[in-house]
């Protein structure tokens with residue numbers, strides 16, 4: 183289950199950053215997920231519970247937020263956002279979109295004490 | 296606890312979980328908010344770098360094969376192993392998780408194969424490959440084949456540390472696959488159009504497919520191939536051998552330890 187190793191990484195980052203940002207406890211963690219980063223929310227939350235046990239993030243709420251990707255239409259050069267794969271260009275209907283920027287899987291905002 | 300990465304400690308442990316916690320937006324109030332912006336796939340990237348370094352030092356060409364289920368990965372592998380086994384040391388990491396069947400088909404060629412139990416995971420990651428290498432060492436100055444899980448979507452996101460990435464699309468799947476799954480094609484070093492013997496019976500435009508592929512990766516030339524008739528095999532094998540010779544050149548034998 184790759185979600186577990188991703189969550190271990192996540193908790194590791196939270197621990198590393200605690201000194202720099204002066205916090206002792208993490209209450210909420212935002213995970214920004216791009217359209218191409220196929221993670222399963224249920225598995226992610228379960229894994230986060232496992233990985234955060236006994237750490238400063240134990241009991242924190244994991245908030246999974248989908249982030250649209252930046253795309254450019256190769257046919258009409260329209261720039262825009264795509265929420266999922268295989269979306270058509272809203273202007274010309276073409277599927278030939280160039281994916282310029284995808285959030286992938288990123289740790290975003292955290293709420294701490 | 297595993298020696299490679301320290302993983303495995305809690306995998307089997309009992310724990311509570313809260314499947315709907317992710318829906319509780321802003322469930323806690325009053326804390327300080329910090330924007331961390333850190334990439335979680337960096338963990339995979341680190342394993343990939345390490346695998347790549349192992350391959351480089353051992354002079355190994357590692358090939359990551361990605362396709363939908365049933366596009367002909369195992370069939371092509373078997374043909375390829377038969378053609379090259381007398382000249383090139385090879386091994387196969389089998390990620391297709393259906394059964395032991397694919398690994399059995401590979402082993403019948405006499406080439407060692409390791410089946411990775413991917414369970415419900417829909418792709419291989421660099422960590423899984425690192426563990427596989429503990430059991431099945433990459434063949435020095437040879438080729439390590441990695442048959443990824445049959446899936447055209449998320450294997451594309453996980454760098455395994457491979458030297459070459461091959462995407463296979465069978466002509467029965469339709470030429471619009473690159474348009475639907477651009478990421479897989481975007482990262483490909485070679486696009487194989489398999490089951491070319493079936494072209495007369497299906498509605499598949501090689502030209503259109505090439506067109507889509509070019510837009511996703513300029514210079515990505517599709518190679519028409521049939522494991523059944525052997526069409527395209529010569530060109531495929533030439534491509535493989537060229538990559539192998541390059542990889543071989545980076546071989547650095549372990550220096551003997553001097554007391």
Ligand SMILES: Nc1nc2c(ncn2[C@@H]2O[C@H](COP(=O)(O)OP(=O)(O)O)[C@@H](O)[C@H]2O)c(=O)[nH]1
Pocket residue numbers: 362363364365366367368369370371391445489490491492493520521522523524
């Ligand atoms: N007609 C034809 N069938 C093929 C070819 N290559 C593979 N197949 C068939 O496609 C099916 C799936 O092949 P397999 O290698 O198991 O696909 P994988 O799931 O990608 O490993 C099998 O029934 C093969 O016999 C080919 O070149 N031509």
Ligand SMILES: [Mg+2]
Pocket residue numbers: 368369370391397442
């Ligand atoms: Mg297979």
Ligand SMILES: [Zn+2]
Pocket residue numbers: 255256257258259260271272273274275276
């Ligand atoms: Zn458009």
Ligand SMILES: [Zn+2]
Pocket residue numbers: 297299300301302303422426
């Ligand atoms: Zn491990």
Ligand SMILES: [Zn+2]
Pocket residue numbers: 311312313314
């Ligand atoms: Zn539960």
Ligand SMILES: [Zn+2]
Pocket residue numbers: 220416417418449450
């Ligand atoms: Zn996956």
